[in-house]
Amino acid sequence: MSAVIVKPLGPGGVSGLAAHKPDPDELKSLAMTLGVDTLGSPLDLVAAIRKGLKKEAIDFVACALEVSPSEISRFLHVSPRTLSRYKPEATLSMDASDHLVQICKVYEKTMEVFGDRRKALGWLKRPCLPIGGMAPFDLLDTSAGLEMTLDELGRIQYGVFA
Numbered sequence: 001m002s003a004v005i006v007k008p009l010g011p012g013g014v015s016g017l018a019a020h021k022p023d024p025d026e027l028k029s030l031a032m033t034l035g036v037d038t039l040g041s042p043l044d045l046v047a048a049i050r051k052g053l054k055k056e057a058i059d060f061v062a063c064a065l066e067v068s069p070s071e072i073s074r075f076l077h078v079s080p081r082t083l084s085r086y087k088p089e090a091t092l093s094m095d096a097s098d099h100l101v102q103i104c105k106v107y108e109k110t111m112e113v114f115g116d117r118r119k120a121l122g123w124l125k126r127p128c129l130p131i132g133g134m135a136p137f138d139l140l141d142t143s144a145g146l147e148m149t150l151d152e153l154g155r156i157q158y159g160v161f162a
Contacts, residue, residue: 033064033104049098052091058083061100064107065137066121075103075141102146106136109150113157128152 030045034057058076062069070080076096092100107120114120124137131139131148139145155161 029108030101030104033107034060034101045101049101050094051097052094053097053100054088055083055086055090055092056088057092057097057100059088061104061107064104065124072100072103075099077141102143103140106140106146106149106153109153110136113153130155 034053058069058072062072065072069083073080073083076083076092076099078096107124110120110124111117114123125135127133127135131152136149136152139149
C-alpha cells in the first residue's frame with residue numbers, strides 16, 4: 001500500500017477550510033496543513049485517508065498547532081513511545097489518518113474564525129465556558145469533542161452567544 005507524499009508546511013500556517021464540502025482552494029489548504037502533495041477533490045481526500053497518511057503528517061500538524069508530536073499522539077490513541085518508533089515514511093492507519101484530517105479541519109476553521117494564528121491557537125488552548133470550561137484542544141481526541149469544538153467555532157463566527 002502506498003502512502004501520500006509529504007511536503008513542507010507553508011509559512012505561517014493556512015486558513016479557510018470550511019466544515020462542509022471543501023472547494024479546491026480549501027482542499028489545497030488542508031493538503032498544505034497535512035503536508036501532503038495534493039488533494040484535487042473530496043474523493044482524493046477519501047483516497048488519501050484510506051491509503052493512510054505518512055507519519056510525517058503528524059509532524060506537520062504538530063507544527064501547525066505548536067505542540068509536540070507526542071501531544072498529537074493522544075488524539076490518535078497511540079502512545080508517544082509507539083509513535084516515536086514509527087519511521088517517517090511509515091503509514092498511519094485509516095482511523096488515525098481520518099482523525100488527523102478532522103483535527104486539521106478544526107485548526108483550519110479556527111484560523112478562519114479568528115483570522116490570526118496567535119488568536120486561533122490561544123483560543124484552542126484556553127478554557128472555554130460554553131464547552132464545559134475545557135480547552136477546545138483537550139476535546140480533540142474524540143469525534144464528539146471535535147464536533148463540539150466546530151459547533152462553538154460556528155457560534156463565534158456567526159455571533160451566536162447562547
